Amino acid sequence: MKEVCLIVEWIEKIVNFGFTDTYSINNFPKYMNMIPTYIRYFSISAIIVFWTLQSFNIYGQTYKMMTPSVYSEWNRLKNIKISDSAEIVMYMLDREIGDKQLVVYDSKNNVSHKFERVNKAQLDISGNYIIFSHGLAYDSIRTLKRKKTPQDKMPLDSLSIFNVQSHEKITITNVKDFSTPSKYSGFCFYTKIPETQNSKDSLPQNEKKKKKTCDDSALFIRNLSTGHEDTIQNVKDYTFAEKSAVVAYAQCIGDSVAKYNISLKYLKKDSTVRITNDLFEIKNISLDSKGLKLVFLGLEKKSDELQKPYNLYLKNPNDNFAARVSDNFLSIPVDHNITADKKISWSEYDKRFFFGIAPLRPEKDTSKLDDEIVNVEIWYHDSPRLFTQMESTLEDDRKKSYQVMYDTDSNSFDQLENDNLERSILSKKGDGRYILLLKSKPYQKAVTWNGESLKDLILFDTETKTTTLISTAESGNPVFSPEGRFVYWWSRPDSIWKTFDTQKSILSYLGLWSISKFQDEENDVPALADAYGIAGWLPGDKAAIVYDRYDLWSIDPTDPFNYKSLTNGRNERIVNRMIDLDKENENIDSEEKILLHQYNEITRGESYSWLDLNTGQISKSLGGLFSLTKNVIKAPKNNQFIFTKEDFATFPDLLLSDSDFNKYKKISDVNPQQKDYGWGSAKLFSWTNYNGQKNDGMVFYPPFFNPEKKYPLIVNFYERSSEGIFKHRAPEAHRSSINYTYYTNLGYVIFNPDIKYVTGQPGDDCYNAVESGVDALLKSGYIDPNRMALQGHSWGGYQIAYLLTKTGRYTCAEAGAPVVNMVSAYGGIRWESGMSRMFQYEKVNPD
C-alpha cells in the first residue's frame, strides 16, 4: 500500500512539474531526477505496467533507487583479526559518517557479538578476550563540537573487556589509551587518571590553578583471567617486551621539578626492579624482545635547548642498573647530538640496537621581531634537490637522523649513516654481518628530469669494519635476501634483476640465461619497465622465486643456467602469484604448500591453488568467474583461513574455510541493506578497433536491462581496467569517478574501454580505443546516440579534453584535474612532492 501511495505522489509530482505532455513509457527513466529523493522508492509491480519486463517474473518484488544517502549507508570492513586457532574472528564496520561497530564472530558457537561506537579494538591471541575502547555517539560528539568544546574537555573513551566464553563484559571509564601484547596472552595495559584524583571540586581554588609537576596519568596492568590490576601512579611513558611479560615504565616524582625513575616489572613473577633514579628527562624507552635488555635516552641536568644533549643508557641482562653507554661513543661527530626523533629498535635476536644522531641545526634568533625577519628562498641551479622538494619534506628533514648501531656483544658503536651515506639497509633483520649503505647525492639533481634517483651501493662488513663499493649509479631498491647472502635489486635500464654475492664478492644477474624475461611486457607509459616482482627466497638463500608475467621461477643466484618454472600459466594465460600466509617468516617454507592466487587473463576469473614445491604438483581449490582476494589471513596455529570472494553484485563478505576453499562458510553480513536496491550487471565487451586489433572493455547494465530499449551512456576510462570486471563496486562518494553501481541503478549504461598506447600519441590512442568502442556499442541498438557522455579524472581528464576536440557526438563531459597544455605542464611543479613535472614527459621513447 505504501508503494501505491508513493507512485501516486510521484505521478502528482510529474503533473506538477508539467511534464505529463511528454510522458511516455520509453522515457520513463528520464524523469527519475524530477522526483524528490524521499519518494524514489517505488514498486516494480507498478512499474511493470510501463516497463513490459514480464519475462523477469518480478511481480510483487520491490527495489529502491539510489539517492546520495546511500553513500554513507554502506559499511566497509576494516581491521580483520583472527585468534591463534580461529576461535574468534574480529572485525570493524566503518562508514563515511556515523558510528563504528565492532563485530566478534565466535566460530565454535557460530554467533556474532556486536558492539557499538567502538574506536579501537584488540584481540587477546588466545581468543578468550576482546579489548576495545568506545566513546560517545556521532551525534553527541557533533553537539559538543557545535558548542565549541575544547579538545581536552571532550569526554574520554571507555575501555571494555569482553569474555568471549562467558559473555561477561567489564567496562572502565575515562581511559586515555590501551594496548595488548601481540605474541602472548593474558594481559592488557591502559592509562587513565585514577578516579580519586578526579574529584577536583574538593580542592581549594589555588590548588586547582597550580600547574602540576607530574602528570596524573597512571598505568594499569590488568591480568585478564584473574581480573587483578596493578596501578602505577604518575607514569610518563611505558613499553612492554614483544615476547615476554615484562614492562618498563618511567615514573614521575618531585614537588617543584619533575624527575623520573625507570623500573622494570616482571608480570609472571610479580616483582619490580628500580633501574635508575632522578633523571630530568626520559625518552624512547625500548626493551629487547625477551625483556632482558633495556635502553633509553635521558638527561642528568635540566636542558632548555631545542636539540637536547641526550645520554644513552643501557641495562644488561644480569644488571639491575643502566650504564651511561654514550660516554663510550667517542666517535660521535662534533656538533651532533643523540636524538629522540628516532625510535630505538632492536635486531631480531636482540644482539644489536639502532639509534639516531643528528647534526645541530640553525636556531631562530628569538630576539628579532617578525617584521625584521627576511623570508627569501634561494633557488640554486646546482642544489641536489629543488627548493620545493626540500620544502615538502621540511618537517621530516628537521627530524632527520643518522643511524648508529650498538652491538651488545662487543659494546661497540658504528655510525652507519652520514650526510653522504643517506641510507643504511640491514640484513637478517639487523643481526646480519653485512649492511648496505646508499649514496645518492651525486645523482639527485638529475631526478628533476629522470624521476628516479640513482645510487652507489657500498657494503659495510661489521666484522672487519671495512667498506666495499659494489656498484655505482644503480637504479631500483636494493635489499638483502632473507639470510643475508645476496643483495638484489631491479635494474630498470638493463631490465634484469641484479645480485651481489657477499660470500664471493661477485656482481651477477638472476636468470641471465633463463628463457623468460621479468620486466612488464605490457609497459606502455613513457618510463622504463618495472619488474613483476620477487615472491621470496628458499631457505639458505638457495633460490629466488621470481615472477614473470604468468609464472613463478625458481632461480639459483649462483648459477645462471640453474632455473626452472614452478607453474605453467603462460599457455593458458593464467597469472600465478604467491599468497604470503606467514608475513613474519621471510623465507618461503619449502616443506609447506604454497597458496597460489591465479588470474585468468582471458575470462578475468580467479582461483586459489596449492603448489607442492617438493612434487611440483598444483591442485586447484576454489575458482570461477569471480574475484578472490590476495589478502588471505591464516590462523597462526591451524589451517583455518579468512578470505573474500566477490563480483559486481556480491559484496566481499568474510569467508572462513579450511585448506579446501570450496568449503567456505560466510561469517559476516556487512551490508544487509543491499538486497533492497536494484542492482546492475557487468559484462566483458570486445570489438575491433580502428587499427584492426581486438579491443576489450567492460559494460555495466542497469537492473532489469532490456536490450529493446534505448539507454543513456556514460563512458569512463583511464588506461586499462577490464581486469576489474568482477570487482564489487559498493556505493561510495568517490573522490573522482562515477560509481558504476549507483549510475546503473539510476538507469545509465556505463562503458569502460581498455586503451593501449604506442609512443608519442596518447590522444590518438585514446580516440582509437574509445571511439571504435562506442561505435561498436551503438551497433547493439540499446544506446541512445543523443544521450552519451564522458567522465574521467587526471589522465582520464586529459584524454576527455583531447577527445572533445576530435568529436562532437557527446552530449556533455566531466574532466577532472586534466592536463590540457603539455608545454606549460612540462614546466610545472608537482606541489605535493615539490618535484618538477619534466620527468613525466622526457622519456617519450621507450627505447
Place this chain on the structure above:
Amino acid sequence: MYHKNSPIYELPKVTTPVLILHNDGDGAVPWYQGIEYYMALRRLGKPAWLLNYNGEPHWPVKWQNRLDFNIRLEQFFNHFLMDGPLPLWMKEGNTPIEKGILDKY
C-alpha cells in the same frame, strides 16, 4: 609532439559542454591546467563550469566535499542525459558571498 597531444590548441572545435573539477591544492597536476582549460572555453564562448574545492588536493578528500561533488556530477549528467532540471549552480555558478552558505543544487 607536445603541441599535437595538447587539447588547448584545438579548443575552437569543441561543441560539448564541459564540467571541470580542479582543486587549488592539487599537488600532482597544477590547477593552472584547469584554469587554462576553463579560460580558453570561456573566451571561445563555450559552456564550461569549474569546480574548485578550496584547499583540496588532486581530488576532493573531505567527506562533505566528495558528497557535494557526487551530487553535482549526478545533477550534471541527469540534466543532459535524462532531461533533468537545470540546477541553479549550473545556471549561474556561485559568488564568494554565497560560497559555503548556498549549495544551489
